[in-house]
Amino acid sequence: QVQLVQSGAEVKKPGASVSVSCKASGYTFTSYAISWVRQAPGQGPEYMGWMNIYNAHTNYEEKFQGRVTMTTDTSTSTAYMELTSLRSDDTAVYYCARVRGNYHYHYMDVWGTGTTVTVSS
Amino acid sequence: EIVLTQSPGTLSLSPGERATLSCRASQKVSSSYLAWYQQKPGQAPRLLISGASSRATGIPDRFSGSGYGTDFTLSISRLEPEDFAVYYCQQYGSSPLTFGGGTKVEIK
Numbered sequence: 001q002v003q004l005v006q007s008g009a010e011v012k013k014p015g016a017s018v019s020v021s022c023k024a025s026g027y028t029f030t031s032y033a034i035s036w037v038r039q040a041p042g043q044g045p046e047y048m049g050w051m052n053i054y055n056a057h058t059n060y061e062e063k064f065q066g067r068v069t070m071t072t073d074t075s076t077s078t079a080y081m082e083l084t085s086l087r088s089d090d091t092a093v094y095y096c097a098r099v100r101g102n103y104h105y106h107y108m109d110v111w112g113t114g115t116t117v118t119v120s121s
Numbered sequence: 122e123i124v125l126t127q128s129p130g131t132l133s134l135s136p137g138e139r140a141t142l143s144c145r146a147s148q149k150v151s152s153s154y155l156a157w158y159q160q161k162p163g164q165a166p167r168l169l170i171s172g173a174s175s176r177a178t179g180i181p182d183r184f185s186g187s188g189y190g191t192d193f194t195l196s197i198s199r200l201e202p203e204d205f206a207v208y209y210c211q212q213y214g215s216s217p218l219t220f221g222g223g224t225k226v227e228i229k
Contacts, residue, residue, distance in 0.1 A: 044209055045158075045166065047218040061217050095165055105213045107156035109177060111165035 002026040004112035022096030033099035125221035144210035151214030
């Protein structure tokens with residue numbers, strides 16, 4: 001079955017960087033884009049951006065421009081999201097998700113297992 | 122940015138009852154590009170509906186979506202015990218993609 005399995009929880013200090021991985025299985029990895037969404041404790045989801053796995057094109061939400069980088073390793077069917085200059089309000093569960101619809105205007109039909117990132121001094 | 126307002130914040134119902142959840146957009150959602158997700162504690166969101174009314178694969182037909190423009194509704198015809206969860210709407214008709222704040226459906 002289609003699965004997205006993410007890396008484990010992280011605890012970081014303010015100013016540090018975090019990298020989250022997302023390993024896909026059960027479908028042709030290069031046929032779908034991957035988006036990243038985060039959810040702060042008790043809040044609704046917040047969209048961060050997406051990556052076209054086939055050509056590595058990325059599109060980041062303005063709020064995260066300059067701090068987020070999305071990459072992929074097609075040889076291992078894994079997507080990565082790095083967030084730098086971490087602040088306490090970056091504490092959240094980070095999800096990768098498979099994109100459906102067209103690339104710019106899409107919804108997500110399969111979600112990853114989630115990675116909890118805690119930013120604390 | 123399109124702001125999605127979900128109401129009510131919490132819906133207290135009994136198993137077997139009908140649930141009606143609302144999602145109102147601050148601007149027209151293009152092409153009815155609206156999705157609904159279900160989320161249970163400690164789990165990732167699960168896609169229920171896309172295109173305002175199309176059920177995702179494997180979603181029971183007690184879930185239905187409707188609406189157009191700025192007003193959208195998710196209905197659950199007869200609540201099963203596994204339906205008690207938080208529900209989010211998401212618009213994907215314009216950038217940035219945005220989510221609502223959620224409606225919690227709890228057991229009365």
